[in-house]
Amino acid sequence: METIPRLAANAPTEDVVAGLREHGAVIVEGVLAPDLLARFNAEIDPILEQVRPDRSYLNPAIDYFYGKRVRQITGVAACSRVFGEEILCHPFYAGVCDAILLPSCSRYQLNVAQVMDRGPGAEQQLLHRDEDVWVHLPRPHPEVQLASVIALVDFSAELGATVVAPGSHRWERGRQPEPEELACAEMPAGSAVVYLGSTIHAGGRNATADRWRRGMHMSFVVGWLRTEDNNYLSTPPQVARSLPRRSQELLGYAAHDAIAAGGGYLGTVDLLDPVDLLAQGKL
Numbered sequence: 001m002e003t004i005p006r007l008a009a010n011a012p013t014e015d016v017v018a019g020l021r022e023h024g025a026v027i028v029e030g031v032l033a034p035d036l037l038a039r040f041n042a043e044i045d046p047i048l049e050q051v052r053p054d055r056s057y058l059n060p061a062i063d064y065f066y067g068k069r070v071r072q073i074t075g076v077a078a079c080s081r082v083f084g085e086e087i088l089c090h091p092f093y094a095g096v097c098d099a100i101l102l103p104s105c106s107r108y109q110l111n112v113a114q115v116m117d118r119g120p121g122a123e124q125q126l127l128h129r130d131e132d133v134w135v136h137l138p139r140p141h142p143e144v145q146l147a148s149v150i151a152l153v154d155f156s157a158e159l160g161a162t163v164v165a166p167g168s169h170r171w172e173r174g175r176q177p178e179p180e181e182l183a184c185a186e187m188p189a190g191s192a193v194v195y196l197g198s199t200i201h202a203g204g205r206n207a208t209a210d211r212w213r214r215g216m217h218m219s220f221v222v223g224w225l226r227t228e229d230n231n232y233l234s235t236p237p238q239v240a241r242s243l244p245r246r247s248q249e250l251l252g253y254a255a256h257d258a259i260a261a262g263g264g265y266l267g268t269v270d271l272l273d274p275v276d277l278l279a280q281g282k283l
């Protein structure tokens with residue numbers, strides 16, 4: 001099998017970025033400190049209890065992709081203060097996103113944060129590239145997405161750790177990985193497998209009889225593309241206004257102002273920056 005480069009969360013950002021550019025994915029250990037991880041897990045425990053794994057989704061294709069053995073929480077910023085105040089605006093992600101995404105936009109934003117609690121019997125997902133949600137984007141194009149799966153419990157192969165094809169961000173479109181070209185993102189809780197939107201991967205098969213693989217997909221996208229989760233509705237102004245300004249910006253409330261780059265602006269309200277209107281109590 002292939003392997004995924006492994007770094008510590010306090011490694012220089014340049015090393016993480018270099019690993020991403022070379023291999024398309026890196027495992028970063030200790031992104032969420034033990035205390036932060038424990039508080040986040042405690043906050044989402046009761047929410048997951050209420051989630052039915054056999055729910056239906058947008059359409060039958062998505063039903064098939066997720067299957068009936070996965071409990072999901074989306075709109076995490078609206079139901080977890082720990083996420084909204086500490087994880088969303090975590091400095092580790094700021095450093096990596098600044099390097100990968102800022103060259104292609106004036107501001108990046110959260111694409112989606114989604115707790116994925118993959119239950120016993122959950123099959124491996126179809127191998128895919130996350131950026132294919134923007135299938136109409138012409139290729140080649142600069143990196144538009146920085147994605148990750150954070151392990152909220154220890155990830156083992158048996159439990160369904162994320163499967164990645166290192167280097168696949170540089171493959172031609174039609175190439176599918178051979179089994180020996182796949183790597184398994186085994187990692188302790190609090191770590192993250194960080195990957196580019198163009199890297200082939202899949203949630204692994206949970207082969208255990210009774211254990212759940214609790215992880216969270218968190219990804220960011222350039223500020224001029226539509227996001228997977230409708231963050232303004234998932235975390236509406238009455239919730240967002242009590243979050244840190246940086247979190248509000250990442251939820252898409254900040255205008256994307258590309259005037260200085262010779263472009264225009266996106267996402268204004270009354271031709272003003274919504275994040276200022278939030279601060280002024282006008283939203």
Ligand SMILES: [Fe+2]
Pocket residue numbers: 128129130201202
């Ligand atoms: Fe994915």
